[in-house]
Amino acid sequence: MSHSEHGPPLTREIRARTGIDPARCYQCGKCTAGCPMADEMPTRIQQIMRKIQQGREELLEDPSIWLCLSCEQCSSRCPQQVEPARLVDALRELAMERAPGTAPRRIGAFHTAFLEQIKLNGRLYEFGLVLGYKLRSGALLDDVESAPGMMARGKLALVPTRIDGLDDVRRIFEACERRDSSSEEEAK
Amino acid sequence: MNALRDLARQLLEAGEVKVVIGYEDSRRGVRPAFVSDPADVDRLIFDARCVHNLATYLNPRRGHVKRLGRAAVVVKGCDARAVAGLLREQQIAREDFVLIGVRCGGVFDTPDATGPLDAASIAPRCHGCTVREPSLPEHVVGDLPPEPPVGRDLDAEVARLMAMPAAERLAFWNRELAKCVRCYACRQVCPLCVCERCIVDKTQPRWIEPSAHTRGNLAWHLTRAQHLAGRCSGCSECERACPEGIPIHLLNHFLAGVVRDAFDHVVGDDPDAPAPVGAFRKDDAEEFIV
Amino acid sequence: MRFGYYPGCSLHATAREFSESLLTLVKALDVQLDEVEDWACCGASSAHATNHLLGVALPARTLAIAEGQGLDNIVAPCAACYGRLAGAAHEIEGDAALKGQVAEILKRPLGTPPEIINVVGFLQSLLPEIQPRVVKPLDGLKVACYYGCLLLRPHKVTRFDDREQPESMEQVCAAVGATPVAWNKRIECCGAGFSLSRTGSVIRMGREILDDARAAGAEAVVVGCPMCHSNLDMRQPAMNRGQAGAGALPVLYITELVGLAMGLDPKAMGLQRHYVSTQPLLDRLSTAVAVAEGEVS
Amino acid sequence: MARIGVFVCHCGENIARTVDCAAVAGSVADHPSVVCSVDYKYMCSDPGQNLVKDAITEHGLDGVVVAACSPHMHLKTFRRAASNAGLNAYLVEMANIREQCAWIHPRTPETTVKATDLVRAMVEKVKQNVPLEPIRIPVTPTALVIGGGIAGIQAALDIAEAGRDVIIVEKEPSLGGHMSQLSETFPTLDCSQCILTPRMVDAYQHPRIKLYTYSEVEKLEGYIGNFEVTIRKKGRSVDIDTCTGCGACMEVCPSKKALDEFDMGLRTRTAVYTPFPQAVPNKPVIDREHCLHYKAEARAIARGKPVKAVCQKCAKACAADAISFDGGDELIKEKVGAVVVATGFQLYSVAKDQPEPYLEGYGEYGYGADPDIVDGLQFERLASASGPTGGKILCPSNGQAPKTIVFIQCTGSRDPAKGIEYCSGVCCMYTAKHAMLYQHSVHGGRAVVFYMDIRATGKGYDAFTRRAAEESGAEYVRGRVSAIYRADGKLVVKGVDTLGGEPMTVQADMVVLATAIRPQPGIKELAQKLSISYDQHGFLNEAHPKLRPVETNTAGIFLAGCSQAPRDIPDSVAMASATAAKVLALFSRSEMEREPQVAKVDQATCSGCFHCERACAYGAVEHLEVKDRRGNVLRVVAQINPGVCQGCGTCAANCPSKSIELDGFTDAQVFASIQALSL
């Protein structure tokens, strides 16, 4: 990116990570207009874009970034091809690195439980996911009605399948987490 | 070889051409041959000693060749670039001559070379050759010889010079150019020196001093190089023709690099490809302009 | 015919009927699927959302293995897996640096990744095989083809026929005798990503989609994505709750629909596993199914 | 031996303060071939000029150097003086010892030395000067105007009113262009037809204007003052001269399915038709795509069968016997001296099929397929008293008045993802107008305008948009619309209010898209015929963005209206009048006189490499065949057309053999200056 040297730190970081220049956004709002979560986000996607342009660090603690479904409708329709969804991914990445635990409990719990499963088995063990998620989120009684149904329908495997290349997966995780911390230092 | 001769014979017998311009052997190595009698086609040869760029005989300045009548010219892939240049600049018309392309496995530095074609003896211009199979000619003869050996690379030569301190470089060129006797063999042999009246022969005013002196010499060689920038086919015949052994082709080769990097153009054998001469891009780099 | 095959995690569990219907279908078409050996999870939908490199490296491992197996394409029926695999392939192809980085992490060479094929494209390419085998056209069963987000976007990765007005799913359904209805929410997201964590939102989104499908007169919703399916199927009671006139609307995998048209055994395809009963629909097509069962057994 | 006179000016104290003028004159006096060298207080004053004139006669000077201010200031003055004294004007040069010497240096010996050097150098140059005569090019004082919209009409009328002949070529059957489709016009809301029709009639009846409707430019040859245009007159099948315009033919025509272009496809028309009631000329034309006879003829020819007369009811119905099915296209040649290109615009369409690969439609708006999603021009027709609804704004789908209407600005414009990054300039204004027209027509209706920015920079424009928002009560919402679809009989418009930061969905009955302005189809082909340049969208390039906005790089060809960039009516009209002024200046004399600073080729030494041609921005280089007595072509050499050459000298510098000289700055002159200044 030609302008990677300009702008506040957060803006620069996002630009560096995504190769997208947030300055291109001209705030038309088409992203918000088509966003399925717009009504639930305290900070709408178009406002998130503005704050990225301004380099507002508080974005990293803003629950809104965790309310993006990555459905990419915004990216697909952005007249300036800024790909807001991609920028939000980068924000979440940054948040995990710099301000862990700021994700809304349930969503954070979900992601953690999810990745935990992959680390453990190399594949997603959904029963484990649900358990892990519930323990972390404390949402113990949600969906109690659906679980037995799943059993009945043979939709919940009770034993996880492990892949042979587990150490592959572990290595991947290590490498990626290392990169996190390193880029954290860069940020400092 | 036979394919070449057979084709030459056909062309002559069919009256398609009056003369075939190719290569023949002689006591002092290979030399250009002008064959107008079908009986003589067996004089024609092609091997690694066929250094000459025969495209130069298509240069309109060579009236005497023109007078021989419609010609078929034997060209290597690299020579074809010069032909393309002449076509591109409307100096010749494609229908006025025939091209006999020869598949090439690299050539020596000189037409009288002996011994094997190896890294030491191969001409620098063969380095990284991409036109061993000519595409412009209507006829292409011979089998594709094996990959030529990797030899001297002019880019390395240029780099070596550029690595010197400027003063040394200046001294180097002054030394070299001081040798120039202004015989203009470089101009005569060049297939792309097409001017009716060369600029050095213009007297009113006299931009380039004709006397063999560093001033005129530098002016001459700088001008020559610039006039060939983006046009030079890289045959380095100028350098071979130079009786003083001045590495003048280096100047052309250097500018070819500049044209490639700055104007993103490489001289090829497509006559219809746009040339960088008299052209520009609005976003051409201009870091050297304040 | 042979294709590479990446089932992905959910086809082994929540989306069992998807894999069952797919496998029954390819058997009937005698198409062979070569499963990628020892594949790992593609990381959807958490990896890329939280760690970009992870979101690329995980699927990249699968790509590398497949390449090693000499597969030049991979059918990824799960839309999420498809998105991640195709996305990763797209990214490492476009970014040499990233490619090197990932290759090093994987300690595996990365060449040209195999072509990733989604279930719709897969069936489209098989239509010449399928159509002659359609024993009982679905006599105009009104279906709402639901693309959702993962199949379609990002367009630069999926290169779907049209980012806003796609038709390929409709083409497949029409080809087997169903009647696709025109409706509006075909490419809206159903929110499955939040199925566990923000069930409330998901119910809202799912409800809008189902309502629109019903309004368009659909008798069933056809999907190509396990997340959409588990969402619209398993959560449908909640979505319909308190909705006047919101009758249960079966949600079929496109493989199931094609299978039914080919007269394949609904049980073999796992239709009994659905939350929203598929029985009424099967009854509507009973004659066809009866004939089919006769053949199968 | 040359005889040069040197005249050093003090410019009052301006020069004399730091330069010792007498010393300069003194030391130059004994410079070779300087026969007189004097200094004087004010050279540009009458006595000063007389000093020069007298010296010319007295010393028989063949060269003059005036050492004074910048040549930009007084070169013309002294050249005029010299020619009055019988010395060729181009034997006079100026040495700039004021701006570039006296004013920037202190009073030191060096300053005087430099001044002397500058004078000496100029003396050396003048020795190389040769007498030149201004170039005279005959001018055909007839203008060709391409396009009969408001811009073309305005240009034509201005030129004709000034007593020059004009030829208008209009590709449609009638004059009027897009303006004739408009209902009212901003910012005054006066009726478009009412102000345009009189102009159309004036143009039609003007004795100096020759009108070719249903015609297109086939070819343009020649150069400024001396063009020859070939016009393709498309087969009209109706003889304009005998036709009375009674309309009987249209009443009997059985083919009624053709979409009416003038009404933007909102209704159909017959195959023989006049585009609209006020058409000029008000004579019909037969649309051969839809006419039963021509369709049958085409089929017959395709099958190689004999052509039989089919239908031809119109011909039978024509009392004047003006209809004939025999005539085809006709090619006409005309000589003109200047060309005005006023080809206008077309609207970008949101449909899936696009004319250019880089353009994309709006799938998220259902590609505009819904009948109640219309574009700006369709809305104009709906709002126009002469339109399909007689001026009532009604939904095309059901003929009901829309209770809620949504206007979407910047549809296509400023949307790189769809392929157009520029602002179309007029949409903010006409959308405001539309909102007002709607409020006047549908009382108590709700109008919502989605906009990005309001760009209302014209006179009274901003007030106009404010009125739309404040008085007419249109809801202005800043934001782009993400999607439009139909649900429960309504058009659901999913928009956003970016200022409130809220998504906003509107249930509308009609949606009006303010789609982008694009150049006319075929503009690039036309530009190539005229050898003028265009940008990536096909808008024609002006010669200089600031100083020559209505000229092109091809001398004698001018631009008006939307052919150059999106423009509204006042701008188009102003621009048209500007082109008229340029044309009239050109026509003001029977011969154009131009500075003789042009390039010349030495054909003896030219080798015909045509590097010059490649380097010429004006296409002034021509190919000249050198032939022997028997007429065989010996060589092809370059020749420069003095009428086209602008005198930049780029060709001269590009000529490897230096066979091109630029008069006024010849090699000899430059060489002499360098020699003198480098020592």
Added chain:
Amino acid sequence: MFEPRIVAFVCNWCTYTGADLAGTSRLPMATNVRIVRLPCTGRIDPLFIVKAFERGADGVIVSGCHPGDCHYSEGNYHARRRFRLFKELMDFTGIDSDRVTFSWVSASQGQKWADVVNGTTERIRALGPFEGYPGSEEVA
């Protein structure tokens, strides 16, 4: 102190007018620069520069309209390519290309012209007389 001789080749429309502006604004400048007025940088043949050096100039300034402002719309673009070749060639032959200043000076940039003139003069002063031609005196 060494007083270099510098020849400036400038276009008539932008730089020459800019130099006039510098004059009317009375901007002080070194006296070392002598201007040759040409219609356009497109008219400038590198031989002009070579000739200037041959004749004894120690430095050269070449200046015209900024890209896009050329009075002849394209002349400076062609010039730019020519200058590129010439400059690289100077470097390659060891002639210090610092002796030539290539600049764009518009009609409104009087100050920039002054800076170009003074800057170049200072630079050439530092470089000393041009001695690119060993044995020049032989024919000089």
